[in-house]
Amino acid sequence: MPKKRSGGGLTRTQQAAKFVGVSVLSGAVLAGIALPAAGALGLAAKGTVEGFDEIPANLKTPPLSQRTTILDAKGGKIATVFYRDRTVVPLTRISPYMQKAIVAIEDSRFYEHGAVDLKGVLRALNRNARSGGVAQGASTLTQQYVKNVFVEEAGDDPDKVAQATQQTLGRKIQELKYAIQVEEELGKKKILENYLNITFFGQQAYGIEAAAQRYFSKPAADLNLAESALLAGVVQSPSRFDPFNDGEEATKRRNTVLQRMVAVGDISQAEADRAKATPIVLHMTKIANGCITAVHGAGFFCDYVREVVLSDPAFGKDRAERNKLWNRGGLTIRTTLDPQAQKSAQESIKEHVYQDDKVATAVTMVEPGTGKILAMGQSRPYGFGNHETQINYSVNKKMGGSNYGFPVGSTFKPFVAAAALEQGKSASQTYPAPYQMPYPERVAACDGKSWTNGNGDTVENENESEVGPYGLREAMEKSVNTYFVQMIGEIGMCPVVKMADKLGVVMGNDEKLPEKPSALTLGSDGMSPLTMATAYATFANRGTYCTPTAITAITTVNGESLEVPKTKCDRAMSERTADTINNLLRGVVDSGTGQQAGLSSRDSAGKTGTTDGRKNAWFVGYTPNLSGAVWVGSPTQQVEMVNITIGGVSHDKVFGGQVPGPIWKDAMTGALDGREAPGFAGVDVPDAPASPQNPGESRPSQPGRNDQPPVGDAGPGDNRPGDNRPGGDNGGGRPRPDFSWPAGLIGGLGGDRRH
Numbered sequence: 001m002p003k004k005r006s007g008g009g010l011t012r013t014q015q016a017a018k019f020v021g022v023s024v025l026s027g028a029v030l031a032g033i034a035l036p037a038a039g040a041l042g043l044a045a046k047g048t049v050e051g052f053d054e055i056p057a058n059l060k061t062p063p064l065s066q067r068t069t070i071l072d073a074k075g076g077k078i079a080t081v082f083y084r085d086r087t088v089v090p091l092t093r094i095s096p097y098m099q100k101a102i103v104a105i106e107d108s109r110f111y112e113h114g115a116v117d118l119k120g121v122l123r124a125l126n127r128n129a130r131s132g133g134v135a136q137g138a139s140t141l142t143q144q145y146v147k148n149v150f151v152e153e154a155g156d157d158p159d160k161v162a163q164a165t166q167q168t169l170g171r172k173i174q175e176l177k178y179a180i181q182v183e184e185e186l187g188k189k190k191i192l193e194n195y196l197n198i199t200f201f202g203q204q205a206y207g208i209e210a211a212a213q214r215y216f217s218k219p220a221a222d223l224n225l226a227e228s229a230l231l232a233g234v235v236q237s238p239s240r241f242d243p244f245n246d247g248e249e250a251t252k253r254r255n256t257v258l259q260r261m262v263a264v265g266d267i268s269q270a271e272a273d274r275a276k277a278t279p280i281v282l283h284m285t286k287i288a289n290g291c292i293t294a295v296h297g298a299g300f301f302c303d304y305v306r307e308v309v310l311s312d313p314a315f316g317k318d319r320a321e322r323n324k325l326w327n328r329g330g331l332t333i334r335t336t337l338d339p340q341a342q343k344s345a346q347e348s349i350k351e352h353v354y355q356d357d358k359v360a361t362a363v364t365m366v367e368p369g370t371g372k373i374l375a376m377g378q379s380r381p382y383g384f385g386n387h388e389t390q391i392n393y394s395v396n397k398k399m400g401g402s403n404y405g406f407p408v409g410s411t412f413k414p415f416v417a418a419a420a421l422e423q424g425k426s427a428s429q430t431y432p433a434p435y436q437m438p439y440p441e442r443v444a445a446c447d448g449k450s451w452t453n454g455n456g457d458t459v460e461n462e463n464e465s466e467v468g469p470y471g472l473r474e475a476m477e478k479s480v481n482t483y484f485v486q487m488i489g490e491i492g493m494c495p496v497v498k499m500a501d502k503l504g505v506v507m508g509n510d511e512k513l514p515e516k517p518s519a520l521t522l523g524s525d526g527m528s529p530l531t532m533a534t535a536y537a538t539f540a541n542r543g544t545y546c547t548p549t550a551i552t553a554i555t556t557v558n559g560e561s562l563e564v565p566k567t568k569c570d571r572a573m574s575e576r577t578a579d580t581i582n583n584l585l586r587g588v589v590d591s592g593t594g595q596q597a598g599l600s601s602r603d604s605a606g607k608t609g610t611t612d613g614r615k616n617a618w619f620v621g622y623t624p625n626l627s628g629a630v631w632v633g634s635p636t637q638q639v640e641m642v643n644i645t646i647g648g649v650s651h652d653k654v655f656g657g658q659v660p661g662p663i664w665k666d667a668m669t670g671a672l673d674g675r676e677a678p679g680f681a682g683v684d685v686p687d688a689p690a691s692p693q694n695p696g697e698s699r700p701s702q703p704g705r706n707d708q709p710p711v712g713d714a715g716p717g718d719n720r721p722g723d724n725r726p727g728g729d730n731g732g733g734r735p736r737p738d739f740s741w742p743a744g745l746i747g748g749l750g751g752d753r754r755h
Contacts, residue, residue, distance in 0.1 A: 059146065059178040062153045064088055064198055064207070066330035066557055070294075070302055072337040073372075073552070079294040079302045083155075083327035085214075085287070086206040088557070091193040094208055095223040099192060100266040101232035105257045107141035108264045111188055115142050115179035142179040145195040149178075152198060155327065196220075201231055202238030204287055215243065217283040225267065226275040229257040243280050251280055292383050297346035299382025300392040300400075301337055301373065305550050307399045309333075314565045330557035336372035336550050341365050341626075344670025345375040352647045352663045353379040353632065355387045358639050359646060361660070362393035363667055364529040365628040368537040371546035371567035373530070374626070375671065380635075393635060394529045396508050405508020405526030406631055409609025409656065410479045411620045412523030414539070414581050416488055417472060419499040421577045423491050426472075427584070428686040433468030433475060433483035436460035440485070444492030445515045451493065459485050459522070473685055476584045477592030479608060484521045496520045502572035503535040503545055523609055529629035532620045537627035539585070539605070542681065543578035544571050579683040581605075586680065589621065597621055597661030599668060602677035606664070608656030614641040619660035621668070624678040628668055630660040 065084040072078055091099070103110045109117050117140050139147070147164065154160035163171075182191060201211035211231050212220040223231070233253035234241045243250035258272040267275075291302035309315050309326050316322035325331075345363045353361040357379065365375035380389045395401040421427065439457045442450040461467075461481050468475075468483065475483035488496060493515045500506075500513055500520075507513060508526045518524040530548055538545040546569040554562040585605035589598035593608040597619050606621020616633035632654070633641070641654035651659070 059149065059181055061149055063328055063330065063557075064152060065328050068326070068329040068331040068333065070305055070333045070335060072298075072335060072339045072342070073374075074339055075334070076339055077295070078298050078335065078337060079291055080288060081290050081302070081306070082329050084206040084329075085204050085210045085289065086197070087209040087213075088197045088207060088330075089209045089220060091189055091196075093219065093221045094193070094196055095221055095228055097225045097228035098196070098208060098220060098223050098231065101225075101228040101257055101261060102196065102235065103141065103192070104261045104264050104266055105232050106144065106235065108260065110141050110192070113140065115183040116140060116176055139175070140179065141195055142182055142191050143175045145191055145198065146175045146178045146182060148195070148198045148200075155324075199235055200238055201234050202242045203244060203284075204289075213285050214287070215282055215284060217285045225258075225271065226254065226278045226280075229261070229275060230254040230280060233257045243282060244284060247280055254280070294382065296339065296342045297349070297377040297381065298337060298342055300378060300394060301335070301342070301376040301550070303382065303390070303392055303400050304373075304376065304395055305333060305335055307395075308550055308565070311398065312565050314563055331562075332555045333551060334553040336367075336370075336374060336552055337376075338365075338374040338671070340673070341375040341667075341671035342377065344673075345628075345667040346377045347670065348663050348666035349377055349379050351666065352659065354647055355379055355381065357646050358644060359632055359634050359641060360393060361630060361632045361663060362529050363628065363630050363663065364394040364533045365626060365667070365671060366530070366533045366537045366548060368540035368622065368625060368627055369544070369546060369569075371534065371537070371549045371569070372552075373548055373550045375628075375667070376530070389635070391635065393631065396506070396510050396528050396531065398510055401528055402508055402526075402635060405528045405531070406616045406633055406637075407525060407611040408523035408527050408532060408618055408620075409611040409616065410481075410523060411532060411607045411609035411618045411629075411656070412521065413476065413479065413484050414585060414607055415499050415503065415505065415535070416484050416496055416521055417476065417584065418539075418573050418577055418581055419495040420487055420491050421580055422499065422573055423495050425487075425491065426686075427580050428471050428473075429487070430469050430471050431475075431483050431486040433461075433466075433470045433480050433486060435464050435467045435482070437482050437485070439517055440489035443489055443517055444494065446494040446497055451516060457518075459518075471687055473584055473587055473687060476607075477587045479588075479593050481522060485517060488517055488521045493517065493520050499572070502570070503538055504547065505531060505535050523611070529631050532618070533627045533629035536606075536620050536622050536629065538572050539578050539581045540622040540624050540627055541578075542575045543573040544569050575681070576683065579681045580685055582680045583683050583685045585621070593655070594619060594621065594657045594661055596657050597665045599623065599665065599672075601669075602672065603679045604668070605680070608661065610654065610656045614654055615639065617641065617654050617656045617658070617660050619656050619664045621664055623668070623672065624680060625675065626668060626672060628664055628671075630664045630667070632660050632663070 064086055065082070066086045066088060067080050067082045069080050070078045107117070109119070113119075150164035151161065154164045186194070197207040197209075199208075200206055201208070201214075203211075203214050205211040205214040208220045208231065211234075212218055212223055212227075215231065216223070216227055230243060230250060233250070233256065234243070236253075240246070241250050241253045255276045258267070258275050261267045262269050262272045291299040291306070294302045306326065310319065310322050312322075315325055345365060349361055349363055353359070360379045362378040363375065364373065366372065367374055376392075376394050378393050380387055382388065382390060384390070390400070391402055392400045393402060393406075396405065397403050420429065436458055437460075439453040439459060442452050444450055459481050466478065466480055468480070470478070470480050470483050474480075497513065497515060497520065505513065505527065508528050513519050513525055534548045535545070546567045549565065549567040551564045554564055556562065582605050585607055586603065588594040588608065589604055589606050594606050597606055598604060602623055604621060604623050606619055609618035609620075610616065615637050616631065618629070618631055620629040622628065632646070633639070641651065644651055644654065646654070646659055
């Protein structure tokens with residue numbers, strides 16, 4: 001029973017409620033006259049009402065969040081992503097049964113009253129005043145629409161959501177004023193259309209089109225009477241009346257809606273009885289949201305696209321604005337992903353590395369000259385289950401990748417060679433390149449100081465038989481560590497640093513490479529496959545570097561085109577330098593450490609790399625029209641690939657040319673199938689002068705070098721550091737103990753520091 005004051009009068013709260021009811025009925029609200037402050041009636045401080053006239057006159061209606069569709073370069077769907085699963089449709093594409101059902105159960109006098117149902121308000125206020133609580137609501141469909149607009153605008157902000165849904169007199173007054181505006185501006189049919197598109201129907205379905213698809217796998221236009229009544233009944237309490245989780249409760253609610261439709265004259269009793277006798281039969285459509293649903297293993301590329309939208313200033317001045325764009329959705333995003341290349345990459349990955357292997361692999365392909373990312377995949381799928389991950393091994397940390405990337409080993413050596421050639425070094429440059437040597441005593445740095453080898457750190461080649469002198473061609477083919485350490489000792493680190501900058505080469509955390517010979521010669525620091533594929537694409541593009549790009553076009557739900565970030569291309573080296581590197585790296589796949597990666601039907605070039613403890617193995621290679629990088633290793637850097645099974649094949653030792661190489665070959669072969677096969681530009685790369693002790697010697701490989709290992713055995717070597725020292729690639733050749741090194745190139749004491 002409602003509490004009364006002594007003498008039988010109503011309480012102050014009940015008096016206030018009755019006053020508001022009288023105010024509404026007298027037209028005060030509709031006339032825009034300010035209601036008295038709640039405090040004047042003794043109401044609690046919470047929910048204090050602003051003067052009616054002080055409420056802003058215009059309701060700002062945000063665009064409704066909808067699905068975003070991500071397409072590949074051919075227009076095929078990669079994935080659908082959404083913050084709220086909604087597809088906005090006009091009233092003409094909504095079943096008349098649905099329109100009548102929602103009006104009958106939510107606001108049967110919708111077409112008879114204005115923004116406020118005066119009879120409904122008085123009826124509810126009287127009942128609530130007598131009960132002392134909220135026993136009956138009086139919100140019209142228009143007011144409910146306004147409330148949903150506030151909820152939509154609140155997004156995920158818990159404070160704003162609470163504000164939008166709070167049951168206070170102040171919020172009700174605000175809804176009333178905005179409802180008046182909406183009624184005047186939109187009219188009944190548009191309000192009903194907007195309401196049906198914004199309302200939540202449970203099961204992550206927002207709007208009637210998404211709800212019809214979710215529960216019945218059909219468009220909203222095709223809903224029959226029983227289905228319409230069921231969905232109309234869900235709106236009041238989507239969790240309580242969810243037909244998927246509680247069919248009995250949902251049936252009762254559906255029948256209530258049907259009977260209400262009879263009461264207001266929308267259907268006959270006979271029609272209602274037939275619909276009531278119909279059992280609920282759901283045809284649920286599985287919720288397919290996000291990059292986890294991407295086809296052909298493109299989940300990580302899908303996630304990369306998302307990161308581009310959230311991080312690039314082209315899509316908003318700050319992260320919050322860009323996040324709003326993404327959550328609002330309704331976008332159609334056309335990307336660079338080539339379905340043929342992506343399928344080929346993923347098939348090669350599955351063939352060579354299993355999902356539950358101790359190590360993983362990542363493959364990225366980039367088009368030279370455009371920077372377009374054509375493929376991106378890895379052996380551990382995008383997801384949350386066992387042997388799944390959301391970390392994209394192909395990209396840097398800020399784009400969803402690992403913290404630091406993965407050490408690249410000897411795949412860094414072509415950058416050193418390019419820097420030396422740009423400095424005027426000859427392609428026939430010869431160095432003593434012994435099996436083992438100390439790092440140079442001093443190496444010039446960019447700041448005018450020098451790195452010094454105070455700890456006496458040493459570097460060695462893969463095998464003791466790998467003893468120079470070597471020229472650049474043979475040193476590259478056999479990946480001779482000591483050769484490239486001597487090269488950087490002579491040219492200094494600064495040319496290599498500048499070359500790396502021009503090629504977009506940074507560590508996985510996006511920091512620049514440290515000025516240390518091990519990092520700038522033998523790839524001891526971590527990078528991503530995308531970084532390496534894009535850098536090598538510069539060689540294929542004859543010296544012009546193009547930044548990677550993933551998006552070609554974006555259109556909004558209204559057909560408006562958004563500006564997208566474009567690739568930026570700049571010359572990083574001369575055409576002759578690039579052509580020379582191409583010639584050198586052709587030798588790697590023709591007769592060097594990367595023979596297992598060579599393509600038989602077209603020109604190809606590349607470089608192998610294997611790092612300390614064999615924790616990482618790489619092959620990065622290219623043709624004139626496609627560049628690809630393959631990494632194999634432990635994401636946690638805890639697994640040494642020795643006596644290990646990968647993809648069902650046992651390996652004594654893993655080399656860059658042995659596991660990553662075949663992955664690259666198969667992926668590239670499929671990606672390029674049916675495509676043109678241009679050749680590299682010709683350039684003369686002379687062999688190194690013959691040694692005076694052995695004139696005319698062609699330097700054959702030594703017996704037992706294992707240049708062509710049996711299946712499952714170690715192949716031609718890659719960068720394999722010794723204990724606590726940067727390593728190199730498997731080399732070969734005869735010892736030359738009588739060859740003297742240039743004075744000052746080796747030796748010295750002091751700390752690992754620059755002066």
